[in-house]
Amino acid sequence: MGRLRKRIFFGAGCNTVCFGAGRPEFHPTKPMPSFETYLRESAQGTLTQISNPDFDEGIMANFMAGRFLKQGNLPGFLPMMVPGLAGKSCMRVEGACGSGGLALAAAAKSILADMADSVFVAGFEVQNILKAVYVADVLAGAGYFNGERKQGHAYFFPGIFSDRAGAYADRYGKDAARKAMAAWYQQAILNARKNPKAQEYRNASPDLLALGMTPPEAGKFVSHLNLYDCSKVSDGASSLVVASEEGARKLGLRPRDMIELTGFQGVEGDITKPPVDATVLENTGRAGAAALEMAGISAGQVGVLELHDCFSITGMLALEALGFAPAGGATRMVLEGHTAPDGNLPTNLSGGLCGFGHPVGATGVRQMVDLLEQLTGKAPNQVQSGKDHGMMVSMGGNDKTVTALVVKRTA
Amino acid sequence: MAKAEWEERMRAVAVLGAAGKMGSGIAWVVLKAMADLDGRGNGVPGSGQFDLVLIDSRSDAAPAFKRLREYLRGQLLKAAEKSIGKLREWAQDRPDLIENGEIIQAYVDGAMSILRCESDPAGAKGARLVFEAVFENLELKRDLYARLKGLCAPDTVFLSNTSSIPISLLDRSVGLDGRILGFHFYNPPAVQKLVEMISASQTRPETIALGRELGKVFGKIIVPSNDMAGFIGNGHFIRELLFAFTKYRELRALHGDAEALVLVNRATQDFLIRPMGVFQLLDYVGLDVFSMILEVMRKHALPEAAGDALFADADLDAWLAAGVRGGQLGSGEQQDGLFRYELNKIAGVMDPASLASGKGITYVTLAGTDLFGKAVDSLGPLPAGHSPWSAMAKDPNKQAKLAGYLDALKRAPGLGARLGREFLDHSHTVGEALVRTGVAASAGDVSKVLMNGFFHLHGPADWTP
Numbered sequence: 001m002g003r004l005r006k007r008i009f010f011g012a013g014c015n016t017v018c019f020g021a022g023r024p025e026f027h028p029t030k031p032m033p034s035f036e037t038y039l040r041e042s043a044q045g046t047l048t049q050i051s052n053p054d055f056d057e058g059i060m061a062n063f064m065a066g067r068f069l070k071q072g073n074l075p076g077f078l079p080m081m082v083p084g085l086a087g088k089s090c091m092r093v094e095g096a097c098g099s100g101g102l103a104l105a106a107a108a109k110s111i112l113a114d115m116a117d118s119v120f121v122a123g124f125e126v127q128n129i130l131k132a133v134y135v136a137d138v139l140a141g142a143g144y145f146n147g148e149r150k151q152g153h154a155y156f157f158p159g160i161f162s163d164r165a166g167a168y169a170d171r172y173g174k175d176a177a178r179k180a181m182a183a184w185y186q187q188a189i190l191n192a193r194k195n196p197k198a199q200e201y202r203n204a205s206p207d208l209l210a211l212g213m214t215p216p217e218a219g220k221f222v223s224h225l226n227l228y229d230c231s232k233v234s235d236g237a238s239s240l241v242v243a244s245e246e247g248a249r250k251l252g253l254r255p256r257d258m259i260e261l262t263g264f265q266g267v268e269g270d271i272t273k274p275p276v277d278a279t280v281l282e283n284t285g286r287a288g289a290a291a292l293e294m295a296g297i298s299a300g301q302v303g304v305l306e307l308h309d310c311f312s313i314t315g316m317l318a319l320e321a322l323g324f325a326p327a328g329g330a331t332r333m334v335l336e337g338h339t340a341p342d343g344n345l346p347t348n349l350s351g352g353l354c355g356f357g358h359p360v361g362a363t364g365v366r367q368m369v370d371l372l373e374q375l376t377g378k379a380p381n382q383v384q385s386g387k388d389h390g391m392m393v394s395m396g397g398n399d400k401t402v403t404a405l406v407v408k409r410t411a
Numbered sequence: 412m413a414k415a416e417w418e419e420r421m422r423a424v425a426v427l428g429a430a431g432k433m434g435s436g437i438a439w440v441v442l443k444a445m446a447d448l449d450g451r452g453n454g455v456p457g458s459g460q461f462d463l464v465l466i467d468s469r470s471d472a473a474p475a476f477k478r479l480r481e482y483l484r485g486q487l488l489k490a491a492e493k494s495i496g497k498l499r500e501w502a503q504d505r506p507d508l509i510e511n512g513e514i515i516q517a518y519v520d521g522a523m524s525i526l527r528c529e530s531d532p533a534g535a536k537g538a539r540l541v542f543e544a545v546f547e548n549l550e551l552k553r554d555l556y557a558r559l560k561g562l563c564a565p566d567t568v569f570l571s572n573t574s575s576i577p578i579s580l581l582d583r584s585v586g587l588d589g590r591i592l593g594f595h596f597y598n599p600p601a602v603q604k605l606v607e608m609i610s611a612s613q614t615r616p617e618t619i620a621l622g623r624e625l626g627k628v629f630g631k632i633i634v635p636s637n638d639m640a641g642f643i644g645n646g647h648f649i650r651e652l653l654f655a656f657t658k659y660r661e662l663r664a665l666h667g668d669a670e671a672l673v674l675v676n677r678a679t680q681d682f683l684i685r686p687m688g689v690f691q692l693l694d695y696v697g698l699d700v701f702s703m704i705l706e707v708m709r710k711h712a713l714p715e716a717a718g719d720a721l722f723a724d725a726d727l728d729a730w731l732a733a734g735v736r737g738g739q740l741g742s743g744e745q746q747d748g749l750f751r752y753e754l755n756k757i758a759g760v761m762d763p764a765s766l767a768s769g770k771g772i773t774y775v776t777l778a779g780t781d782l783f784g785k786a787v788d789s790l791g792p793l794p795a796g797h798s799p800w801s802a803m804a805k806d807p808n809k810q811a812k813l814a815g816y817l818d819a820l821k822r823a824p825g826l827g828a829r830l831g832r833e834f835l836d837h838s839h840t841v842g843e844a845l846v847r848t849g850v851a852a853s854a855g856d857v858s859k860v861l862m863n864g865f866f867h868l869h870g871p872a873d874w875t876p
Contacts, residue, residue: 133492137510150509154495219496 003294004261008108009248010407011258013240013369014045018199018357020128020234028128035069035126036080038237042122043081046239051252053082055241056116058090061103061123062361067138068127081239082120089116096142097310099123100238100364101394101403105266107242117247123365124237135233139360142397144271153222157310158230160398162222165313167278169224172328177313180331182212184312185228185354187340192351194381199234199357212312229312234357238365240372256411259375259390263295263406271400279328281314281399285321288393291404295389299323302406303387304374305339305347306367308395309354315347318393322404341383349374349381364394364403375409416617417624420568421445422461425538427555428545429465429528430475432739433572436600437542438465438479438526439486444628446487446522450501455508457521464527464534476528486601487522491515536562540625542594544572547703552576556585568618570594570625575641575707579611589615592622595642596631597864598696599743605863606631611638634859639850640711643860645704646850647871648692649722650841651834652701655679655689656724658830666789668763669775672749675830677787682820682831684813686800686866691757694748697738698731726763733766747774791825803868813869835874842871 016038020026047053058078065071075090093102100123107119127135133154140149140156153159169177186208192198205211214226221227243251248258267287276282292299299322309315316330324345325333333339339347350356350370353363371390373379394403424441428434445463449456469475491498495511498518502508508517527534532555535541541559545551556569569591571581578593593609606629608622626633636642641649655675662671676688693701709722730749737748745752751759751774759774766772796816798806806812820831842857851857858870 131492133495133511133515137512140510145509150503150506154499154511 003296004108004112004263006112007245008111008261009243009245009253009255009258009410010104010261010368010372011241011243011248011253012046012049012251013238013372014042014049015197015238015362015366015369016041016045016236017197018234018236018359020199020232020357022199022203022232022357024202026128028131032126032128032235035065035071035124035235035237036077038124038126038235039077039081039122042124042237042239043120046120046241047082049253049257050241052250053084054250055082055085055088055118055120056247057088057107057110057119058082058085059103059107059119059121060090060092061094061099061121061365062092063094063096063099063125064138064141064360065125067141068125068129078120078122081122085120094361095401095403096396097308097358097360097363098394098396098401098403099361100366100368101392101405102266102364102396102401104242104364104368104394104405105264105403108261108264111242111244111247118241118243118251119247120239121242121365122237122239123359123362125360125362126235127233127360128235132233142400147272155222157398158222158225161311161313162216162224164275164278164317165224165229165311168313168317171279172331176331176335178213180316180334181225181229181312182209183334184309184315185212187334188309188312188348188352188355190355191341191349191381192355195350195356196380198351198355199232200351200355225311225313229354231310231353231358234359236357236359236362236366238359238362238369240365240369257376258410259372259407260410261405262297262389262408263291263293264404265290265294266401266403269400269402271397275399279317281317281321281395283399283402284318284393284395284404285323287402287404288322288391291391291406295406295408297389297406301387302345302389302391303385304349304371304383304390305345306371306390306392307348307352308363308367308393309348309352310358310395312354314395315352315354318395319347322391322393341381346383346385349379349383364392367392367394368405368407371407375407376411415624417621417628418448420539420621421448421628423538424462424540424542425464425466425535426542426544427466427532427535428543428572430467430469430472430479431544431546433596433598433600434465434467434544435479435482436598437544437572437596438463439483439601440596440629440631441542442483442522442526443486443490445525446518449521449525450498450518454502454505455498455514455517455521457517457524461525462527462537463525464529464538466529466532466534468530468532472528472530479528480523483526484519484523487519488515491518532558533562535559538563539567541567541569542572543569544596547573547575547700547707549576549580549707552581553584556581556587556591560585560587566590568592568621570622572596573609574607574645575704575711577611577640577711578609578638579613580711582611582613589613590618592618593636593638593642594622594625595636595644597644603864604630604632605644605860606633607636607642607644607860607864608633609636609638609642632859632863634856634863635852636856636860637850639848641704641708641850643845643851643857644864645708646712646845647838647841647857647861648865649701649704649708651838652689652693653722653724654834654837656726658833660726669760670789672763673760674787674789674826676750678790678827678830679834680800681787681790681793681797682827683834684797684800684803684816684868690749692865694737694745694750694752695739697746698727698736698748700738702727702731730761730763730766733772735761735766735772747772750774787827790827790830792823794819794823794828800866800868804866809868813873817869817874835871836876839871839874839876
């Protein structure tokens with residue numbers, strides 16, 4: 001793929017608080033905010049940043065509202081969020097945990113196709129309606145139900161990524177893998193503590209590394225992951241604007257408040273087939289390489305990174321798949337602090353899925369909002385990178401629905 | 412392979428008094444074990460090979476059974492959610508059960524199909540194991556066993572939840588031929604790990620062995636006790652309460668009646684680091700139940716055991732006569748007794764003086780005396796190293812900290828510390844007496860009962876007077 005035929009920008013991002021266990025205001029038996037509350041709050045946050053909220057199109061990312069909330073036909077909520085979208089083209093995209101990335105790509109494509117100059121993109125998920133044991137059932141829909149669910153673990157995706165963690169440990173060493181996963185957890189929480197919207201913002205555990213080192217208990221959970229290796233059950237919404245130069249001007253967005261999309265690629269894997277190599281995120285690798293190629297940069301030019309660390313091991317596997325570390329080298333990269341805020345590749349600065357939380361359908365959008373804040377100097381956990389580019393990977397299921405996007409500063 | 416005897420017997424079980432507080436808990440423990448056996452063998456419970464009959468003859472049985480079914484269904488659901496991994500393994504040959512939710516629902520529905528509720532003890536016919544948890548009254552139990560003996564197969568094994576009535580009395584008077592065992596669950600049976608197992612001289616060895624197996628199946632800690640009225644748990648608890656009444660009377664002159672109740676209660680909670688004080692525990696048990704046990708012990712216990720001959724208390728009798736009750740509703744809600752409760756927390760203390768003056772039961776709050784919470788001025792400071800029970804129970808360094816605390820208590824000034832020492836001295840004496848008279852096999856067994864059945868953090872052996 002060549003370069004983009006038009007300039008495309010992201011701006012006016014907003015994340016709601018990521019709600020769930022860990023937030024002091026969360027109590028499983030007390031009434032919780034409705035999904036409409038999250039949608040309105042997020043849209044409000046986006047709309048207050050633009051002077052003329054006249055969009056050509058709206059896109060909603062969500063995974064399983066049909067099961068969690070018994071609510072389908074989600075495009076209909078876009079005009080509720082942004083009244084100007086009434087009478088416009090709206091759609092919902094679904095690619096499990098990769099829904100947000102799909103929405104960003106779909107918006108970019110509408111602009112590239114000259115079908116829209118400005119697209120309002122939102123993502124959300126509300127899951128705390130169910131207990132974790134039933135949430136696991138719903139999220140298992142990101143795998144191949146007829147082929148995998150019956151034999152799968154009660155906690156299906158922890159089971160899937162536990163298998164990957166086990167394979168990784170077998171190949172590259174159990175101790176190093178466990179230590180790096182613990183370090184990943186520690187880094188996620190330390191970053192989340194700087195982000196008031198993160199689910200783990202108030203996490204005050206004195207010894208994060210020790211928690212991360214907790215030996216997995218197959219009898220209680222899964223064989224190769226402990227609970228700290230996992231993102232939690234989360235509720236929340238995110239939204240932003242995707243616009244052409246013309247669209248941004250009409251909305252009243254200034255270039256310095258936006259970032260520019262320079263490369264992106266979606267990749268799909270056959271959901272009915274297991275991974276060829278459990279230690280490799282093959283499709284993540286493909287998407288990342290293509291996005292970098294389109295952007296015309298090498299991995300070394302990326303200054304901030306947003307990875308889909310639904311589990312600590314997934315974050316590490318993504319580092320390798322994207323070429324930031326050699327095979328088996330992510331352990332060292334994490335343990336040596338290269339992904340920390342003061343490292344050479346600050347990663348998941350708002351906490352990532354392990355620290356910020358994982359409101360599934362919102363996550364891909366949330367990642368772009370966080371890149372936007374980092375690269376425009378407005379992030380709660382701001383780093384000063386000498387590099388102009390940022391990159392994110394949105395992943396659905398077991399490395400199946402993957403979208404990689406590369407962005408850069410405009411100022 | 413032939414099934415073990417316990418496994419065979421667990422296919423046909425009856426629980427008598429099943430709608431009561433203890434009975435419903437025992438029904439849950441038994442149902443869970445049966446459902447798991449059925450599920451392990453047949454994928455999910457509900458194969459039709461298991462039968463649990465829950466019997467209660469109370470007059471309002473219908474609403475009580477409805478509550479019991481709701482309670483059991485709720486317990487099953489929680490248990491199934493918690494053990495979903497195991498349930499998935501059992502159900503692996505059931506292609507129709509795929510999701511956690513489907514498997515959990517099948518478990519709950521299947522388990523509920525094991526049980527039936529009956530109001531006539533005749534429903535126990537066919538049971539090979541009978542758990543009995545009717546009211547603590549010798550005549551009532553004797554009549555019931557006489558009827559069951561005529562109904563059930565001759566090799567039926569009976570497990571009585573009595574907390575005080577000698578098993579030998581029941582066995583001999585009905586002629587159960589050594590097939591009855593005291594199997595004393597602690598309240599609430601769903602949570603408490605302790606079962607006091609009481610055998611008499613004529614109890615058959617195979618009955619005792621069966622009791623031990625069942626303890627394992629139920630995941631309980633079995634502590635054997637000799638057949639001496641009150642056994643270990645009540646042998647200690649009843650004597651401690653009687654001691655508490657004497658302390659209450661000592662403090663009355665100086666502190667007034669109501670405050671004296673509070674002081675003894677708070678001293679035994681705070682200075683002994685227990686989950687609740689002695690008088691709150693009396694309310695928890697219920698003054699009426701306590702009085703029944705006292706009566707049994709008066710008739711059948713060895714009075715000389717701890718030098719406390721009477722097994723009676725005039726104040727207790729007066730309060731009972733005036734209608735002070737305590738005890739809990741089936742929902743677990745604590746009823747007013749010596750204290751008034753709001754949401755199961757102490758909110759007022761009965762004023763014995765107003766009771767004596769014929770004004771009926773009145774509850775008061777006392778200025779300067781926190782009923783349940785921070786400091787009680789008159790008790791003085793807590794000794795060094797003190798932590799509240801909930802914090803101490805969770806402390807990984809509990810043993811060393813408790814030893815340090817008890818050491819500090821030995822020398823600490825103030826009324827609370829003095830009362831604490833007196834209660835611990837008394838407890839030590841009772842513990843020694845229980846061993847000396849053969850009720851408990853060892854001081855360790857007394858401690859085991861107090862720590863597992865009463866949630867004490869230390870036993871009589873940890874304190875030297």
